Each structure stands twice: as C-alpha cells, then as structure tokens.
Amino acid sequence: MESLREILDPDFLLRNSVYVSLIAGFACPLVGVFLVLRRMVFLGVALPQISSAGVALALSMHVWSGHFGNVHGDNERLAAVAGSVIFTLATIFGLAFLERRGRGFVEGRIGTLYVVSLAGSLLLLSQCPQAESGWMDLFKGQIIAVSNSDLQLTAVVMALVVGVLVFFRREFLLVSFDREMAVTLKKNVMLWDVGIYLLIGLTISIAVLTVGPLITFAFLLLPPLIVHPFARNMTQFAVASSVLGGVAAFAGFWIAYVKDYPVGPTDVVLLGALYLVAFVVKKVMGKG
Amino acid sequence: MSANALLSLDRLEAGYGRSVVVSDVSFELTKGSFTGLLGSNGAGKSTLLKTLLGIIPSLGGKIIWGAEGGKAPVAGYVPQRDSLDPIYLFSGREVAEMGVCARVAAGSRVPQKEKERVNECLKEVDALGFCEQRFSHLSGGQKQRILIARALATNPDLLVLDEPTAGVDAAASRAIVELLRKLHQGGMTILMVNHDLPVVRELAQQVVWLANGKASFGPVNELLNAERMMGLLAGSH
Incomplete structure (x- = not known):
C-alpha cells in the first residue's frame, strides 16, 4: 500500500505519467466504442502503428534530407506531432475513401499498412540513434518522461474529443447505425463521417505521442470488447468501457511501478486477462 | 406532373457507378395511393428505391417531388431489417426515436413533444409492449413494426418500404399487412417493394414492374395477370 500512497502523492516524480495514462485510459475507449460499432477493429490496430511511422519519419527527416544536425526540444516535439497527425488522418481518410468506393480488399490494405509501417518505423529510427533511444522506449510502451506541455496537450485534445463525442452522440450513432x-x-x-474520423485520428495521434502505440491500441479496443457482451444499452456500453479503461490504466501503472515492469505491456496483459475472464463469464452466463 | 402527384419520375436511370441497372423509368405516385414495386431478384427494385430516396445518385432523368405549401415532402423509409447491425445496443424505442432526428437540432435533447410523437407512432403500430427490449433481440415481425414506427415518426408524406414481409412468419406478415392497410386507409401514400404477390394484389392499387432493365407501370389488375405472374415466379428461381 506504500507504493499506492507514493503514486497518489502530488509530488510523485512520475505523476505526469500517471495522469497521461489515466487520460488515455478514460478517453481512448470512448473513441474505441465507435471503432467496434463500425466494425473497424483492424483499423484500431493499424492506426497507432501508422501514427508511429509518421513520428519516426518526422524525427529522422534530417538524416534523410542530408542535414546531420539533430532536431531538439520543442522542434522535435512539433515535428513528432505533425508526423503523427498527418499520417493518421491521411490514412484514415484514404482508407475511408477507398472503402466507400467499394473496391479492393479492405483487410488486406490495413494489414499491409500495419506491417509496412511497423517495419518502416524501425528502419527509420535505426538511422537516427538519438531519436531512437527515447522513442523506442515509447514504442515499447515505457511511459517515463512526460513533460507538462505533453500532459496539457493530451488533456486538451482528449477533453475536446470526448466533449464533441458526447455532445453529438445521437448524430454519430445514427450515421453509424443506419446511414441510409x-x-x-x-x-x-x-460531414458526420469526417467528424468521427477526425476525432479517431486526433485521439490516436496524440495518444501515440504520449503513451505509445501499444497502450493506445489496447485502450482503444480492449475495454469496449470486454464490456460489450454485458452492457444493456449504448450509454452503459460507452461509460463502462471508459471507466474500465481508466481503472485498468491506474491498476496497470501501479503493478508496473511495484514490480518494475514496463507500463505498456503491463496494461495490455492486464486488459488481456480481463478479456479472458469476461469471455469465460459470458460463456458461463450463456451470453457467448 | 399532375396536380395531385406527390412524386413523379421522368425517364429515370438508376444504378451504381457507371453501371445502369434500370433505365427509362417513368411513373407518378398520387397522394393517398398504394403502389407495389415488383420484379425478379436483381431487377433493380432496391436500387430504384434508393435512387428516388437520394441514397444513391441517379444516373439520368428526373425525380420531381410535389411540394405542398412550399414544404419539401418527407419520405419515411423502412429498410430491410437485416441491413441493421445487431452489434448496436439500441432498444426498440431508441430506434423509433431516430425518426424525429430531422426535426431536432444536432447536439440538443429530444423535446418532450417529439418523445410523445414517437410514443404515438409506437402505439399506432402496436409496439408499446416490446419497444423497451433490445432491438436486435426482437422477432422479425416486431423489428418491422419498430421500423415502421420510426418511419412514421418522420411525419412522412410518403412511406417507402423495402420487403416488409420478407422472412417473417405468416402471423406476423398478416399483422404487417393489416397495419399497412390501416395506414393507407388513414390517407398515407405508400410505395412498397415486395416479393409476395398476394400481398401486393391485396394492398396495392398500382404496380411498377421491373424487368430486363425497364419499368412498366399500371393498375394491379392489368399488370398482375396470370402470364406476368408466371414470368415473375420463373425469374425469381
């Protein structure tokens, strides 16, 4: 319990990491609810990785363009935000456009983008040792150094996303449920489709920058998938997913702190264990 | 377009992309009429329906709606119920409430007056007894009633139904037929796609018959003679 007291202490050294985990934990599942409802789970897996490729490209741009000086501090942050947002939004709008035209094999495109962006990120960062050291930690799910400005950016963007989702939920749900x-x-x-894609894109690009692709993916999809079989209505589905994400984020951080594990994999394994428990419970209850 | 016409199609072409499914479709729906839209599988019934509702763009010709008092007519659409994904955890009432969305500003709460209107529609289709249950758990006939209530909640000038009796048992089908008869007797203009010829004969006054990419339009007794019915039955197998 001493460790819990330490984490809850306002002067805790890693307090920003706790806050940013909690924000992602509460907000990502609300966006993930729409990914699940629209049956875009694969996109929820691929987008954080594609966003990471944008970050990697932005951070290694100086190497590829022949300027061997490194980008530092605010410039590095700005480049990372730009890379993440541009890659995520371009991908989500590009895929949505192709899907609406009804041509090709959607899962094939998403799978290819996922694997190519993962390999691309690793290749890009391998040529950029200074950026690699910090960002590789994030890609592995280590949330250690979160600055006040990162925390503020995450809080503002997530508050905006959640506010818009809650305020226009009827319209977003109508367009998702029965487009015709x-x-x-x-x-x-x-317009409403563009709105929901923007919210999904913004959430993923900011979450990837602060908590990394692994945690983003886990918080987007696992809480809604765990809650769905037990929820009685749409409000319960969204609220319970968000609460589960927030609680898992805190519990994951706590376990990781006590055991000295990396936060990301701890969160994912914890949510995975909950998914397994939920699966067994729903089978026993006959909801499977 | 005649004075009593609610909807007029003039040489309409409907299809997807560059592929025309039906062409040269011309007919008029008068206010208070009941029209059946018939044709074998793949004849383009749903394509035509979606085109005149604006869900897919027309490829040629004109769709002219008769405006009443300067107000654009409203079409209440009842889709095939299987097109709605069961992953959504809506109750029947919540689905019916979607019908009032056009009259409620984005982001604002549904006013009490509109909630009462939804209640009236649920009552009209005899769905008050099961509307609080999850929509995806309802039987085919119950879902159809909820979707008709949703269409009625739009306060439609024209009710458009896509295969309302498909895949429901005989008793539920009979109940839907009686409901549509009641709505028509109340003055509602109805356009219905249906494979069930006896139902169309029983309810509709006129028929649009789609075959080989073309449309014929006329009274039920003329178009649904034995020869055409045999042709339709042969085409659907």
Missing part, C-alpha cells in the same frame, strides 16, 4: 436512414432525414452524412 440518415440520408433520408437530410443529414449531412459525409
């Missing part, structure tokens, strides 16, 4: 009905009701379906 929405058209007959003269709703601007394209």
Whole structure:
C-alpha cells in the first residue's frame, strides 16, 4: 500500500505519467466504442502503428534530407506531432475513401499498412540513434518522461474529443447505425463521417505521442470488447468501457511501478486477462 | 406532373457507378395511393428505391417531388431489417426515436413533444409492449413494426418500404399487412417493394414492374395477370 500512497502523492516524480495514462485510459475507449460499432477493429490496430511511422519519419527527416544536425526540444516535439497527425488522418481518410468506393480488399490494405509501417518505423529510427533511444522506449510502451506541455496537450485534445463525442452522440450513432436512414432525414452524412474520423485520428495521434502505440491500441479496443457482451444499452456500453479503461490504466501503472515492469505491456496483459475472464463469464452466463 | 402527384419520375436511370441497372423509368405516385414495386431478384427494385430516396445518385432523368405549401415532402423509409447491425445496443424505442432526428437540432435533447410523437407512432403500430427490449433481440415481425414506427415518426408524406414481409412468419406478415392497410386507409401514400404477390394484389392499387432493365407501370389488375405472374415466379428461381 506504500507504493499506492507514493503514486497518489502530488509530488510523485512520475505523476505526469500517471495522469497521461489515466487520460488515455478514460478517453481512448470512448473513441474505441465507435471503432467496434463500425466494425473497424483492424483499423484500431493499424492506426497507432501508422501514427508511429509518421513520428519516426518526422524525427529522422534530417538524416534523410542530408542535414546531420539533430532536431531538439520543442522542434522535435512539433515535428513528432505533425508526423503523427498527418499520417493518421491521411490514412484514415484514404482508407475511408477507398472503402466507400467499394473496391479492393479492405483487410488486406490495413494489414499491409500495419506491417509496412511497423517495419518502416524501425528502419527509420535505426538511422537516427538519438531519436531512437527515447522513442523506442515509447514504442515499447515505457511511459517515463512526460513533460507538462505533453500532459496539457493530451488533456486538451482528449477533453475536446470526448466533449464533441458526447455532445453529438445521437448524430454519430445514427450515421453509424443506419446511414441510409440518415440520408433520408437530410443529414449531412459525409460531414458526420469526417467528424468521427477526425476525432479517431486526433485521439490516436496524440495518444501515440504520449503513451505509445501499444497502450493506445489496447485502450482503444480492449475495454469496449470486454464490456460489450454485458452492457444493456449504448450509454452503459460507452461509460463502462471508459471507466474500465481508466481503472485498468491506474491498476496497470501501479503493478508496473511495484514490480518494475514496463507500463505498456503491463496494461495490455492486464486488459488481456480481463478479456479472458469476461469471455469465460459470458460463456458461463450463456451470453457467448 | 399532375396536380395531385406527390412524386413523379421522368425517364429515370438508376444504378451504381457507371453501371445502369434500370433505365427509362417513368411513373407518378398520387397522394393517398398504394403502389407495389415488383420484379425478379436483381431487377433493380432496391436500387430504384434508393435512387428516388437520394441514397444513391441517379444516373439520368428526373425525380420531381410535389411540394405542398412550399414544404419539401418527407419520405419515411423502412429498410430491410437485416441491413441493421445487431452489434448496436439500441432498444426498440431508441430506434423509433431516430425518426424525429430531422426535426431536432444536432447536439440538443429530444423535446418532450417529439418523445410523445414517437410514443404515438409506437402505439399506432402496436409496439408499446416490446419497444423497451433490445432491438436486435426482437422477432422479425416486431423489428418491422419498430421500423415502421420510426418511419412514421418522420411525419412522412410518403412511406417507402423495402420487403416488409420478407422472412417473417405468416402471423406476423398478416399483422404487417393489416397495419399497412390501416395506414393507407388513414390517407398515407405508400410505395412498397415486395416479393409476395398476394400481398401486393391485396394492398396495392398500382404496380411498377421491373424487368430486363425497364419499368412498366399500371393498375394491379392489368399488370398482375396470370402470364406476368408466371414470368415473375420463373425469374425469381
């Protein structure tokens, strides 16, 4: 319990890491609910990795362009944010466009993007040793050094995303559930689709920068997938997913701190164990 | 377009991308009429329906809606119920409430007046007894009633139904037929896609018949003669 007291202490050295984990834990599942409902789970797996490739490209750009001086501090941060946001949004809008045209093999495209972006990130960072040391930690799920500005950026973006999702939930749900009905009701379906993709893209790009792709993926998808079979309505589904994400984020951080594990893999294994328990419980309850 | 017309199609072409499924479709729906839309599988019934509702763009020709008092007519759409994903945890009432979305500003709460309107629609289709249950857990006939209630909640000038009796048992099908008859007797203009010829004969006054990419339009007794019915049955197998 001493370790718990330490973590909860406002002067705790890694307090920003705790806060940023909690923010991602509460906010990502709310966005993930829409990924699950729209049956875009594969995209939830691939986008954080693609976002990471954007970060890696931005950080190693100076090497590829022949300027061997490194980018530092605020410039590095800005480049990483730009790389993450541009890659995520370009991918999500590109895939949505191709899907609406109804051509090709969607899962094939997403799978290819995932594996290529993972390999690309590693190759890019291997040529950029200074960036590699810090960012490789993040890619592995180590949340250690979170600056105040990172924490503020994450808090502001996530508050904005959650606020917009909650405020316009009826419209987002209508367009997701019955697109044709929405058209007959003269709703601007394209606008609402763009809105939801923007929110998904923003959440993933900011979460990847602060907690890394592994935790982002886990918090986006695992809480909604665990909660769905037990939820009685859409509100319960969203709220319980968010609460589970937040609680798992805190519990994961605590276990990782006590056992000296990396936070990301601890969070993912914890959520994976909960998923297994939920699977067994729903089988026993006959909900499978 | 005649004075009493609610909807007029003039040489309409419908299809997907560059592929025309039906062409040269011309007919008029008058206010208070009941029209059946028939054709064998793949004839383009749903494509035509979606085109006139604006869900897919038309490839040619004109769709003219008769405006009443300067107000654009509203079409209440009842899709095939299997097109709705059971992963959504909506109750029947929540699905029906979607019908009022066009009259409620984005982001604002559904006013009490609109909630009462939804209740009236649920009552009209006799769905109050099961509307609080999860939509995906309802039987085919119950889902259809909820979707009709949702369409009615739009306060439609035209009710458009895509295969409302497909895949439901005989008793539920009979109940839906009686419901549609009641709505039509109340003055509702109805356009219904249906494979069930006896149902169309029983309810509709006129028929749009799609075959070989073309449409024929006329009274039920003329178009649904024995020869055409045999042709349709042969085409659907």
